[in-house]
Each structure stands twice: as structure tokens, then as C-alpha cells.
Amino acid sequence: MDKDQTRQLKRQCVKCGKCQTVCPLFSVRPIEASAARGKMALAEAVTQGHLDESDTYRNYLETCLLCGACEEICPNKVQTLSAMLGARERLVANGRSKSGKKLILENVVGRPRLLDLAMRLGRNFLGLAFRRIPAESGIRRRFPLPLITRDRTLPSLADNFFTDRYKGQVNSGSGPKVGIFPGCMTNYFYPGTAEGIIGLLKKLGASVYVPEGQVCCGMPALTGGAREVVRKLACQNLEAFEKYELDAIVTGCASCGGNLKENYGGLLREAGVEDQRIEEFTSKVFDINEYLFRHRAPDPREGTVQKEEGGKEELIVTYHHPCHLHRVQGVKAEPIALIQSTPGVRYVPMADDQRCCGMGGSFSLEHYDMAKEVNDQKVARIIETGADAVVTSCPACIMHIRDGLSRNQRGDIEVLHLTELLQRYDCEKQEAGKALDSGTRGLKTGTYDAEHRTQNIIRGLKPADKRDYLLLFEI
Amino acid sequence: MDSSVKNQIRTIVGKEHCSDRKEDLFLYSYDAMNRRYLPDMVAHPSSAQEISRLINLANEKLFAIVPRGAGTGLTGGSLAVDGGLVITTSRMNRILEIDPENQTAWVEAGVFNGDLQSAAAAHGLFFPPDPASMDFSTLGGNAAENAGGARAVKYGVTRDYVMALEVVMPTGEIVHTGSAAIKSVTGYDLTRLIVGSEGTLGVITRLCLKLIPIPEAVGTMLAAFPEINTAAKAVAMIMSSRVTPSTLEFMDRTAVECVKEYLQDDIPPDVAALLLIEVDGSPSVVEADSKVLEKKCLEAGARYVQSARESEEREALWTARRSLSPAIMKIRPLKINEDVAVPRMKIPDLITGIEELARKHRLTIVNFGHAGDGNVHVNFLLDPEDKEEVSRADHCVKELFQLVIALGGTLSGEHGIGIAKAPYLDIELESSATDVMKKIKHALDPNNILNPHKTFDYDKTSLERELSPHNG
Numbered sequence: 001m002d003k004d005q006t007r008q009l010k011r012q013c014v015k016c017g018k019c020q021t022v023c024p025l026f027s028v029r030p031i032e033a034s035a036a037r038g039k040m041a042l043a044e045a046v047t048q049g050h051l052d053e054s055d056t057y058r059n060y061l062e063t064c065l066l067c068g069a070c071e072e073i074c075p076n077k078v079q080t081l082s083a084m085l086g087a088r089e090r091l092v093a094n095g096r097s098k099s100g101k102k103l104i105l106e107n108v109v110g111r112p113r114l115l116d117l118a119m120r121l122g123r124n125f126l127g128l129a130f131r132r133i134p135a136e137s138g139i140r141r142r143f144p145l146p147l148i149t150r151d152r153t154l155p156s157l158a159d160n161f162f163t164d165r166y167k168g169q170v171n172s173g174s175g176p177k178v179g180i181f182p183g184c185m186t187n188y189f190y191p192g193t194a195e196g197i198i199g200l201l202k203k204l205g206a207s208v209y210v211p212e213g214q215v216c217c218g219m220p221a222l223t224g225g226a227r228e229v230v231r232k233l234a235c236q237n238l239e240a241f242e243k244y245e246l247d248a249i250v251t252g253c254a255s256c257g258g259n260l261k262e263n264y265g266g267l268l269r270e271a272g273v274e275d276q277r278i279e280e281f282t283s284k285v286f287d288i289n290e291y292l293f294r295h296r297a298p299d300p301r302e303g304t305v306q307k308e309e310g311g312k313e314e315l316i317v318t319y320h321h322p323c324h325l326h327r328v329q330g331v332k333a334e335p336i337a338l339i340q341s342t343p344g345v346r347y348v349p350m351a352d353d354q355r356c357c358g359m360g361g362s363f364s365l366e367h368y369d370m371a372k373e374v375n376d377q378k379v380a381r382i383i384e385t386g387a388d389a390v391v392t393s394c395p396a397c398i399m400h401i402r403d404g405l406s407r408n409q410r411g412d413i414e415v416l417h418l419t420e421l422l423q424r425y426d427c428e429k430q431e432a433g434k435a436l437d438s439g440t441r442g443l444k445t446g447t448y449d450a451e452h453r454t455q456n457i458i459r460g461l462k463p464a465d466k467r468d469y470l471l472l473f474e475i
Numbered sequence: 476m477d478s479s480v481k482n483q484i485r486t487i488v489g490k491e492h493c494s495d496r497k498e499d500l501f502l503y504s505y506d507a508m509n510r511r512y513l514p515d516m517v518a519h520p521s522s523a524q525e526i527s528r529l530i531n532l533a534n535e536k537l538f539a540i541v542p543r544g545a546g547t548g549l550t551g552g553s554l555a556v557d558g559g560l561v562i563t564t565s566r567m568n569r570i571l572e573i574d575p576e577n578q579t580a581w582v583e584a585g586v587f588n589g590d591l592q593s594a595a596a597a598h599g600l601f602f603p604p605d606p607a608s609m610d611f612s613t614l615g616g617n618a619a620e621n622a623g624g625a626r627a628v629k630y631g632v633t634r635d636y637v638m639a640l641e642v643v644m645p646t647g648e649i650v651h652t653g654s655a656a657i658k659s660v661t662g663y664d665l666t667r668l669i670v671g672s673e674g675t676l677g678v679i680t681r682l683c684l685k686l687i688p689i690p691e692a693v694g695t696m697l698a699a700f701p702e703i704n705t706a707a708k709a710v711a712m713i714m715s716s717r718v719t720p721s722t723l724e725f726m727d728r729t730a731v732e733c734v735k736e737y738l739q740d741d742i743p744p745d746v747a748a749l750l751l752i753e754v755d756g757s758p759s760v761v762e763a764d765s766k767v768l769e770k771k772c773l774e775a776g777a778r779y780v781q782s783a784r785e786s787e788e789r790e791a792l793w794t795a796r797r798s799l800s801p802a803i804m805k806i807r808p809l810k811i812n813e814d815v816a817v818p819r820m821k822i823p824d825l826i827t828g829i830e831e832l833a834r835k836h837r838l839t840i841v842n843f844g845h846a847g848d849g850n851v852h853v854n855f856l857l858d859p860e861d862k863e864e865v866s867r868a869d870h871c872v873k874e875l876f877q878l879v880i881a882l883g884g885t886l887s888g889e890h891g892i893g894i895a896k897a898p899y900l901d902i903e904l905e906s907s908a909t910d911v912m913k914k915i916k917h918a919l920d921p922n923n924i925l926n927p928h929k930t931f932d933y934d935k936t937s938l939e940r941e942l943s944p945h946n947g
């Protein structure tokens with residue numbers, strides 16, 4: 001390692017405080033613990049032996065969206081995100097993470113089959129517990145989901161998970177071989193997004209695969225500090241995708257894409273995978289925006305917006321940049337260009353469009369109050385634009401923004417994944433219809449039926465798994 | 476501080492608004508000087524009344540009270556060197572009134588300077604003091620440090636815009652100083668006494684600030700010079716011309732290198748220094764003045780003068796400039812930052828002198844700053860592990876101060892004395908002057924409870940409480 005690199009690694013926070021100007025949490029809780037400066041100070045005090053890894057310390061450290069805005073603005077280029085993740089990993093390694101959460105991470109997220117079952121179980125519980133809110137579209141449900149304790153508007157679990165419906169090769173075409181990595185949220189909540197991706201890839205003439213054996217990308221476990229768990233998941237995903245000898249791997253989830261591109265290299269290396277295999281895998285990962293932009297989008301400078309034949313009114317849309325897409329992957333121009341080149345759509349930029357929506361993965365589960373306040377700022381910016389729909393490119397953002405809009409009585413503003421927008425305005429009619437309905441459709445499961453099914457699932461579990469389930473419901 | 480005192484503090488501010496948990500003490504142990512002193516407790520009071528009660532308690536039980544704004548100070552002013560209670564103004568952050576007719580604003584001390592700027596802009600007004608930290612430092616802190624900024628060359632510093640204050644005195648009384656009237660000579664000018672007192676004479680809770688109309692147009696230029704000396708000469712020529720720029724910022728080559736990622740154009744290798752110049756006023760004035768200054772730069776020997784046409788270009792230049800202070804830490808992990816100031820015609824002498832010092836002591840020195848008002852940030856970049864280098868720097872700092880005083884200048888243009896410069900105070904101030912200050916301090920704060928051991932109250936032993944970066 002040369003001297004410059006050593007310096008780079010040693011580069012420490014100089015406590016200038018500039019990160020406070022962009023930290024979304026600092027804007028709602030203007031205390032020193034909110035922004036990176038405070039978190040860096042605490043982590044330093046711990047490494048230097050002045051402070052123990054107490055519960056308060058853990059709580060301060062975990063009260064963070066991991067949105068990366070601090071790292072982006074830091075004039076001293078301090079790598080705040082990896083410093084904060086590193087501190088979380090040490091908490092886990094030293095047995096200092098919250099016990100329930102740790103068990104969930106290791107036992108559920110780390111064991112794909114269990115996660116899958118948990119989601120099925122959750123889905124059946126929804127039937128028992130949901131109550132309607134008077135939302136115009138009727139697709140919003142407010143219910144206590146197993147992992148979520150407070151009242152909030154959440155998407156309903158899909159009737160059919162994406163990977164249940166699509167396995168192996170799902171389209172044969174003469175073009176490139178493309179594999180889809182839907183990611184958990186898309187798979188369980190928004191299969192329509194992934195179906196949209198199939199549709200769009202089909203149009204490109206690609207051979208499309210949904211590799212069997214793929215599992216969660218591991219992002220929640222990684223932010224929870226359970227690096228070992230993610231290493232295992234990374235290996236499983238590598239193997240699942242390698243078998244198909246693909247030309248590209250695409251995902252519509254900003255967080256998964258960021259994780260696969262940025263973290264898998266290090267994780268797989270730690271697991272002893274050879275560099276060449278790693279490179280083969282990670283270099284093929286694309287966010288769907290990137291992939292579409294490269295393969296089909298017209299040059300944005302030429303892309304003039306045309307009204308659809310027949311005088312259909314144009315849809316005014318604005319765009320929210322998911323942190324894990326624009327900051328982690330540097331994909332910002334592509335989605336805008338795609339929107340601008342979609343006929344019948346007019347794009348209006350929103351203020352602070354690169355500011356986090358307040359979701360921050362499991363952050364919003366534990367700190368819903370703050371997540372809500374950050375989200376209210378985002379919602380205000382959306383409303384200001386006067387748009388009919390807000391488009392984004394991350395299922396987590398979609399969920400959180402939908403929640404925010406309905407909380408602010410603006411459920412009339414649609415929240416769309418970019419692929420949904422493209423599908424709706426850009427695809428053959430029948431395909432579009434099919435793709436859309438499964439993504440946004442409400443619950444159909446009857447109450448008694450759900451209860452019955454839940455009982456059956458629990459009965460079918462092995463005793464060890466049963467214990468893990470009970471844990472799952474405890475948080 | 477014993478537990479009964481802590482309980483009384485809890486009763487005054489509410490227990491959710493104070494803490495003595497070790498984690499919280501660490502969070503309020505530093506400022507941007509990046510040294511650490513642990514307080515015994517931290518409180519976030521919500522009003523002058525609460526602060527008054529805390530101060531009364533401190534006088535009764537004899538513990539230190541240390542006011543803290545946003546903790547962006549560069550001289551350790553908000554550090555609890557003697558332990559005690561840190562009180563922040565973070566909950567006193569309301570803009571109370573903007574009066575567009577009288578062009579004044581009433582704010583609470585914890586309002587960020589940048590938030591006042593946005594609120595004033597909505598009325599076509601602005602608050603001229605613009606420290607580079609304006610988006611993340613408080614108006615109370617700006618007043619306590621008498622902060623300056625790039626616009627000081629034309630518009631002056633914080634002091635010039637504070638009309639009236641609400642202050643909690645070190646003996647607990649809540650006092651209103653000054654007046655919202657532009658002219659006021661009733662009694663001593665207590666406002667000016669408190670402004671710049673670095674939290675040692677009173678806790679500012681509210682401020683009445685003067686605003687002025689936003690100029691119609693701004694012209695921004697970047698002038699590049701082959702030598703530092705020619706840039707310094709240009710500064711002298713500009714400042715003696717009939718045009719007063721609203722900004723005249725200087726950066727040397729190394730400083731530019733540290734922020735070049737923010738700049739849109741590459742800086743040619745044979746450029747040794749840059750001047751960032753702005754003029755403001757009506758569009759025709761801006762155009763005419765820009766021409767005058769451009770000519771001066773070229774006469775002084777500038778390689779080229781470029782103007783920022785788009786507001787985006789201007790934004791980029793300012794982002795670069797405002798990022799300088801922390802960004803130069805990229806070169807070396809330890810920075811000693813001195814913000815000396817000299818009468819502006821002496822800038823060329825100062826710059827030459829600094830270059831000589833750097834050679835003599837074999838040190839990396841980066842210079843940038845508000846050349847227009849003679850204020851240069853001299854940054855010594857060091858490797859903390861190289862003890863020999865650090866001690867060379869210590870000598871050099873002393874010689875720098877001697878140079879500055881010989882040129883008729885001052886130790887600190889804007890960052891204050893705090894603990895950083897306290898040991899050097901006698902280089903500038905004659906003992907009769909410090910005596911007057913000590914008498915004032917003693918008269919107002921007989922028990923020495925408000926921010927002790929700062930400025931002239933230098934105390935070596937209390938500084939030794941600093942937490943070392945290593946275990947132990």
C-alpha cells in the first residue's frame with residue numbers, strides 16, 4: 001500500500017460539522033447525535049477505549065438512514081458510510097447488537113427458506129388484521145405487519161410471489177441472455193415491477209431468466225452489521241446466477257443493485273472466491289435504468305416529448321432519486337432521460353430530488369416517527385411540483401412515499417416504479433395491463449381462509465423453525 | 476458536579492432536555508478545532524429564563540457554564556475545559572420576526588445563519604456576514620465570535636449588523652442591550668461589549684439584526700497569477716482603486732489543488748495563486764466595476780481573468796471556496812490554522828514573510844483567505860506522528876505572530892482566541908489592555924462561572940484535561 005492509500009484510510013473526521021447541512025435526520029432532530037460528525041465522534045471514542053459499546057451508543061449509531069449524503073458532501077472525503085457500517089459490524093462481533101434483531105438477521109434473513117416462509121405467513125396474517133383506510137384507490141391498507149409494529153400504510157403482500165410464478169427461462173429471444181434479480185421487496189410486495197422488467201426486456205429481444213436458487217441480496221443484514229450472513233448469501237447468489245452463463249444481471253431495486261455492485265466484491269473475496277469469478281459476476285450487474293438506457297433509450301437530447309395519438313392528456317411526473325441508485329451507483333441521468341423520452345409524459349423536476357425519502361431500510365421500522373418526518377419533507381416537495389405521479393426506482397422508496405402521500409391526504413398522486421411508467425405508456429396494451437395489475441392490486445385473501453392457511457403453515461414447520469417464527473413476531 | 480446539582484438542572488430544563496450519559500458528554504466535547512474536553516452535563520434550555528436559572532444555580536454551586544451554538548468554532552470556545560455544564564442553543568432556533576420595512580430581523584440565538592439568509596431572501600433582503608460555515612453555524616455563535624466572511628471586505632463583519640441583544644448575564648440577570656433604532660447612544664454600548672466576547676460575558680438568547688437589500692446584480696471573476704507575490708500585488712492595487720469589491724478571496728496553489736474537484740475548469744500548472752473576486756450593485760455598475768478590476772489584475776501580472784457567467788459556475792466556485800478549510804486536511808492529518816490579519820496594504824509583505832518562514836522551518840504551509848480585508852488563513856499541515864515537525868511548527872507559529880504584529884496586524888481576524896490562541900495573547904495585547912478586560916470580566920462574572928479559561932484567562936493546567944486520542 002503506498003503512502004497515499006494509507007492516508008486515505010486514515011482520513012478522519014475533522015469535526016467541521018458540514019455534514020449537518022445535508023443530513024435528513026439532523027433536519028428533524030437537530031442534535032449532535034443525528035449527523036455523521038456525532039456518529040464519528042462516538043465511534044472514535046469507542047475505538048480509542050474511552051467509551052463502551054453501550055445500548056445508547058448502539059442506538060445512536062443505528063439511528064441513521066445510511067443515505068450517504070454526509071459522505072457525498074464531506075469536504076475532507078471521510079468515508080462515513082463504511083466507518084458507520086464498520087462500527088455496526090463490531091457491535092455484532094462483540095455481541096452488543098440488539099438480541100432479537102440479531103437472531104432475526106441470522107436465523108431468518110440468513111436462511112432464505114425461512115424468510116420465504118415468514119413472508120408467506122405474514123401474508124396470511126394480513127387477511128386477519130388489515131383494515132381499510134378510506135383511500136380513493138382502495139389499494140392502500142393499514143395493518144400491523146409482523147415486522148412492523150406501528151400504524152402505517154403498507155403495501156399488501158402479493159398473492160403470488162414473483163419467484164413462485166417465474167422460474168428459469170421466462171422468455172427466449174435472439175438477443176443477450178439477461179437474468180433478473182428481483183430482490184425481496186419486489187418479489188414479495190411488488191412483483192409487478194419485476195414482471196414489467198420481463199416485458200421491457202422481451203421488447204429488446206432478450207432471452208430472460210429468473211435464476212432459481214437466488215436469495216435475498218443481504219442488504220438488511222449488512223446494515224445490521226451481520227457481515228458473515230451476507231457473505232453466505234452472496235455466495236449463494238453467485239452460484240445461482242453463474243449456472244446460466246448470462247450476459248447481464250438486472251434489477252429494479254436500487255438497494256439490491258448497489259449492494260451487488262459495490263459490496264459483493266469485498267464480500268465474495270472474504271469468502272475466498274477467486275477474483276475472476278467475482279469480476280465476471282459484479283461487472284454484469286445493471287440497474288434496469290442503466291440497462292434500458294444503454295440498449296434502447298433514445299438520446300435524451302433528441303428525446304422530445306410527444307403527445308400520444310388520439311389526444312390523450314399528458315401525465316405530469318416528477319422523479320425521486322433513490323439514494324442507493326444515484327449516490328451508490330451514480331445512476332442519475334438515465335432515469336430522467338427515460339422519463340423524458342416516454343411519449344405522453346411531461347417531466348417536472350422536484351426540489352431536493354436527491355434527498356433521502358426517509359425510509360432507510362430497517363431504520364423506518366425502528367424509528368418510524370423520524371422516518372415519517374423526513375418523509376413529510378419529501379411529500380411536500382412532491383406536492384409542490386403539481387405532478388400527477390412521482391416516479392422512482394426503488395421498491396423501498398415507493399413503499400415509504402406511498403405511505404407519506406396517503407398520510408398527507410394526497411393518495412391521489414400515484415407512485416410508480418420507472419418500469420411501471422414505461423410499461424404503461426410504452427408497451428403493447430395487453431402486456432401493460434397484465435404487468436400493472438399484480439403490482440398494485442389489493443388483497444384478495446378472505447379472512448377465514450387466511451387464518452386456516454396460517455395454521456397450516458405453522459403446523460407444517462419444524463420445531464426449530466417454529467421458535468424462529470415466534471421471535472419474528474416479537475419485535 | 477454532584478447528583479443533587481444534576482437533579483436541579485433536570486428540574487430546570489426538563490429531564491428529556493439534558494443528559495449526563497457518557498455518550499452525550501462525548502457528543503458535546505468537541506468543536507471544529509477537533510480537541511475534546513468532557514463536560515459533566517449537557518443541557519438544551521429553551522429560553523432566557525431557563526438559562527438564567529441555570530446560571531443562578533452555577534453561581535450558588537460554583538460550576539462552569541459553557542455556551543455552545545453549533546460547535547463549528549475553530550478555537551475551542553465551546554469546549555468545557557473545566558468540566559461543568561455545556562448549554563446549547565439548539566432548541567432556541569426560531570426566527571421571530573422579519574421586518575421588511577425597517578429591514579431588521581429578530582431571531583433566537585440558535586438559528587443557523589443560512590436559515591436567516593433564506594428567510595430574508597424571501598423579502599429581497601440579506602444578512603451580509605457570511606462565514607464559510609454559514610449553513611451550519613448559529614447566529615448566536617457568529618455574534619459571540621464576531622464572525623466575518625467573504626463579504627466583509629465591502630460590508631463589514633457580524634458586529635456591524637447586531638443592533639440589539641437579549642443576554643443572560645453571568646450573574647443571572649436577563650438584560651436587553653442596544654435598540655432596534657439605527658441610532659442609539661443611550662448608555663454604554665453593551666451590545667458591542669457582548670459581541671465578540673466568546674461566551675465569557677453573557678449568554679446571547681435573542682438578536683436584532685440589520686438586513687440590507689440584495690444587490691440587483693453580482694459579477695464573479697477568477698484571476699490566475701503565476702506567483703503568489705503578483706496576486707498579493709493585485710490585492711493591494713484593487714483595494715486602493717475606486718472600486719470596492721464585495722469579495723476578494725485568495726487561494727494559493729496547494730489550496731486550489733485540494734478543492735479542484737469542485738471547479739469546472741482545470742487550473743493550468745503554471746498558476747500559483749487565484750483570486751476570487753466579486754462586485755455587486757446595479758447591472759451597469761457591475762459591468763463597469765468588473766472591467767476596472769480585471770484591468771488591475773492584468774496590470775499586476777495576472778495570467779488570465781475569467782468571469783463566471785452562469786450562476787452554476789459561480790456556485791461551483793463558492794462550493795470550492797467554502798470547502799477549503801476542512802478540505803486541506805487531505806494533505807496531512809494535522810492542521811494548525813491561524814487566521815491572522817494585517818492592514819490590507821501589508822498583504823504582500825505578509826505573504827512574502829510566510830513563504831520565508833515556511834522555507835526556514837521546512838513546513839508545508841497552505842494560505843487562503845479574505846485577502847481584501849487583510850485576513851489570511853495560514854495553515855500549517857503536519858504529521859502528528861512527526862514530533863520534530865510539530866515542534867518546528869510551534870516555533871513557526873510564534874514567529875508568524877511576531878511578523879503579523881510587526882506589520883501592525885492582529886492574531887485573529889475572525890475565529891477568536893478561545894483556547895487555541897490564548898497562550899499567545901501577550902504578543903499582541905499590552906498588559907494594561909488585558910488588565911482592563913480582566914476587570915470587566917471580574918465585575919460581570921465575580922465567580923468566573925461563564926466559559927472560564929478562555930481568551931486572556933489562559934490556564935495551562937486546565938487544558939491538560941484534554942482527552943488524548945489513545946486509550947488512557
Ligand SMILES: Cc1cc2nc3c(=O)[nH]c(=O)nc-3n(C[C@H](O)[C@H](O)[C@H](O)COP(=O)(O)OP(=O)(O)OC[C@H]3O[C@@H](n4cnc5c(N)ncnc54)[C@H](O)[C@@H]3O)c2cc1C
Pocket residue numbers: 015016017506507541542543544545546547548549551552553564584605606607608611612613614615616617618619620621622623624625673674675677678679680797800801889890926
Ligand atoms: C468549515 C468552516 C469554515 C469556517 N469559516 C469561517 C469564516 O469564514 N469566518 C468566521 O468568522 N468563522 C468561520 N468558521 C468558524 C465558526 O464557524 C464561527 O466561529 C462561528 O461563528 C461559530 O458559530 P457556532 O454556532 O458554531 O458557535 P460555537 O462553535 O458553538 O461557539 C463559538 C463560541 O461562541 C460562544 N457561543 C455560542 N453561542 C453563544 C451564545 N448564544 N451566547 C454566547 N456565547 C455563545 C461559545 O461559547 C464559543 O466560545 C468556520 C468554521 C468551519 C468549521
Ligand code: SF4
Pocket residue numbers: 012013014015016017018019020036037040070073074075076077078080801
Ligand atoms: S464527516 Fe466530514 S463533513 Fe462531517 S464533520 Fe466530519 S469532516 Fe466534517
Ligand code: SF4
Pocket residue numbers: 022023024025026034035036039063064065066067068069070071080
Ligand atoms: S447517512 Fe444520511 S442519515 Fe446517516 S448520518 Fe449520513 S446524512 Fe445523516
Ligand code: SF4
Pocket residue numbers: 065066067254255321322323324325355356357358359360361394396397400
Ligand atoms: S428508501 Fe430509497 S431513498 Fe431512502 S435510503 Fe433507501 S434507497 Fe435511499
